[in-house]
Amino acid sequence: MIKRTKGEKAFNVFNLIFxxxxxxCALYPMYYVLMASFSESGKLMSQSGLLLYPAGFSLQGYKxxxxxxxxxxxxxxxxxxxxxxxxxxxxxxSMAAYPLSRKSFTLRNFFMLMITFTMMFSGGLIPRxxxxxxxxxxxxxxxxxxxxxxxxxxLIIMRTAFAAxxxxxxxxxxxxxxxxxxxxxxxxxxxxxxxxxxxxLYYGVSYWNSWFTASIYLRSRDKFPLQLILRxxxxxxxxxxxxNELMAESIKYAAIIVSTVPILCAYPFLQRYFVKGVxxxxxxx
Amino acid sequence: xxxxxxxxxILRDFVFNKYNYxxxxxxxxxxxVFHYVPMYGAQIAFRDYYVTKGILGSDWAGLKYFEQFFxxxxxxxxxxxxxxxxxxxxxxxxxxxILLALLLNEVRSQLFKKSVQTITYLPHFxxxxxxxxxxxxxxxxxxxxxxxxAFFGGERILFLQSPEWFRPVYIISGIWQExxxxxxxxxxxxxxxxxxxxxxxxxxxxxxxxxxLHITIPGIMETIIILLxxxxxxxxxxxxxKVLLLYNETTYKTADIISTYVYRRGIQNAEYxxxxxxxxxxxxxxxxxxxxVNAISKRVQGSSLF
Numbered sequence: 001m002i003k004r005t006k007g008e009k010a011f012n013v014f015n016l017i018f019x020x021x022x023x024x025c026a027l028y029p030m031y032y033v034l035m036a037s038f039s040e041s042g043k044l045m046s047q048s049g050l051l052l053y054p055a056g057f058s059l060q061g062y063k064x065x066x067x068x069x070x071x072x073x074x075x076x077x078x079x080x081x082x083x084x085x086x087x088x089x090x091x092x093x094s095m096a097a098y099p100l101s102r103k104s105f106t107l108r109n110f111f112m113l114m115i116t117f118t119m120m121f122s123g124g125l126i127p128r129x130x131x132x133x134x135x136x137x138x139x140x141x142x143x144x145x146x147x148x149x150x151x152x153x154x155l156i157i158m159r160t161a162f163a164a165x166x167x168x169x170x171x172x173x174x175x176x177x178x179x180x181x182x183x184x185x186x187x188x189x190x191x192x193x194x195x196x197x198x199x200x201l202y203y204g205v206s207y208w209n210s211w212f213t214a215s216i217y218l219r220s221r222d223k224f225p226l227q228l229i230l231r232x233x234x235x236x237x238x239x240x241x242x243x244n245e246l247m248a249e250s251i252k253y254a255a256i257i258v259s260t261v262p263i264l265c266a267y268p269f270l271q272r273y274f275v276k277g278v279x280x281x282x283x284x285x
Numbered sequence: 286x287x288x289x290x291x292x293x294x295i296l297r298d299f300v301f302n303k304y305n306y307x308x309x310x311x312x313x314x315x316x317x318v319f320h321y322v323p324m325y326g327a328q329i330a331f332r333d334y335y336v337t338k339g340i341l342g343s344d345w346a347g348l349k350y351f352e353q354f355f356x357x358x359x360x361x362x363x364x365x366x367x368x369x370x371x372x373x374x375x376x377x378x379x380x381x382x383i384l385l386a387l388l389l390n391e392v393r394s395q396l397f398k399k400s401v402q403t404i405t406y407l408p409h410f411x412x413x414x415x416x417x418x419x420x421x422x423x424x425x426x427x428x429x430x431x432x433x434x435a436f437f438g439g440e441r442i443l444f445l446q447s448p449e450w451f452r453p454v455y456i457i458s459g460i461w462q463e464x465x466x467x468x469x470x471x472x473x474x475x476x477x478x479x480x481x482x483x484x485x486x487x488x489x490x491x492x493x494x495x496x497x498l499h500i501t502i503p504g505i506m507e508t509i510i511i512l513l514x515x516x517x518x519x520x521x522x523x524x525x526x527k528v529l530l531l532y533n534e535t536t537y538k539t540a541d542i543i544s545t546y547v548y549r550r551g552i553q554n555a556e557y558x559x560x561x562x563x564x565x566x567x568x569x570x571x572x573x574x575x576x577x578v579n580a581i582s583k584r585v586q587g588s589s590l591f
């Protein structure tokens with residue numbers, strides 16, 4: 001039907017090969033880690049080049065991980081932060097987004113300016129650290145939630161979604177005697193469920209991934225989130241006790257698998273929302 | 286008389302909007318406590334801060350700490366490293382997802398296209414700590430990348446112990462992490478281009494290369510420009526997390542950026558005033574950059590970004 005020149009045919013072949021190689025680069029590291037996690041440490045270290053199947057077979061890494069209390073308390077702490085943090089963030093963000101999207105709210109532009117200004121200028125890491133300390137949050141698990149409770153970009157996304165709800169719906173609710181609280185909870189929120197889901201994901205992922213705040217605010221090991229424990233295991237440039245290199249080698253891959261598989265299992269289901277979120281985020285408010 | 290009127294109007298507005306204020310209150314407290322109080326606290330950059338004396342009780346130090354930073358050996362190195370790492374990251378990292386979107390657009394098979402997309406998103410979902418753990422593992426002396434180099438007869442390279450390799454590792458791994466994810470927005474921009482344009486081009490006998498050059502790229506140009514402006518605006522606020530995870534003392538020469546330096550001097554050495562001065566300097570430059578970029582964006586597309 002459509003005539004294709006030789007050049008176009010050659011390009012198609014090149015394109016398919018290039019994209020396949022790119023996919024391989026994205027996929028292979030995870031595959032390597034999976035295979036390495038089932039390998040015998042000694043054989044793995046002497047092994048060289050691509051790993052297509054486990055070098056030897058051993059569950060040693062998983063055994064060490066399952067006996068490692070830090071990983072499991074870390075998991076527990078992370079779950080707490082993700083669940084409670086996301087709930088708090090969603091509540092505060094959506095509650096604030098409502099008045100900021102109302103034309104009848106007189107000071108909305110003033111508050112909006114006050115909020116967006118924080119995207120441009122910040123007091124910096126140290127004053128923030130001192131405030132958290134003075135607020136009595138030092139070495140408390142709440143230091144991982146409250147200082148990052150609202151993300152301004154997310155707030156703007158939520159506000160844009162609220163602003164898109166037709167005014168007529170709210171007006172008729174007002175005529176029926178509903179106040180702003182009722183309008184927010186009964187009319188605006190149910191109509192913006194998709195955006196709420198996207199924001200829940202965004203907040204959830206950022207709580208799941210966070211390690212830096214924990215590394216500066218927490219001292220007690222029993223409060224460390226999973227990512228901070230993983231940093232000790234995986235990234236040994238600090239004064240981490242690498243008492244046994246062989247042991248460290250086998251633990252490493254099993255730790256990655258144990259901490260990443262839950263996310264990767266949920267990934268196909270969540271991907272749709274993430275992609276939707278990119279679109280929503282792109283339409284700036 | 287007028288004063289009373291204004292007072293009464295404010296009161297009336299407050300009563301009228303009482304539930305709105307109630308809904309806004311938690312977020313307002315958050316912004317005041319965790320953003321505005323720290324901004325006020327940034328004045329410790331001009332004071333000799335002692336924990337026992339508190340922020341307001343510490344003595345004024347004037348511009349002492351700024352001078353100390355500007356005249357220090359690290360000043361030039363930190364600015365250079367921040368601008369170079371961030372700038373090169375934009376130079377290489379920004380076009381990559383555009384290129385991927387254009388290449389994916391040329392794929393006929395929907396199944397292949399979807400698979401490539403789904404697979405290339407994957408690294409974006411690996412947490413930063415784990416991603417950096419994988420990067421360190423793959424680039425170490427007996428790691429996979431060195432095995433491949435050795436296989437082709439090359440010398441093994443200590444990537445993360447060599448200052449000259451830090452930037453390439455940072456940037457290439459960044460492309461690995463974000464190329465698929467970043468392409469989503471361009472693919473949707475491409476999907477929004479009117480099909481009629483392509484049909485008209487076909488009638489005129491345009492090749493696919495010409496179509497890409499004259500229809501697809503101009504069609505997504507606006508998206509490209511907006512995103513580029515946003516990226517450039519963030520030039521100085523390069524995140525420290527990935528650098529902290531990947532650098533070490535042997536690579537400070539190229540890897541140490543302003544934010545990581547602030548972290549080491551401020552949090553690790555507890556030199557609060559000095560670190561705040563460095564951070565404040567960076568914040569001011571960052572804000573100036575954002576304002577310039579915003580003005581450019583107003584010119585280019587007639588709408589402001591903020």
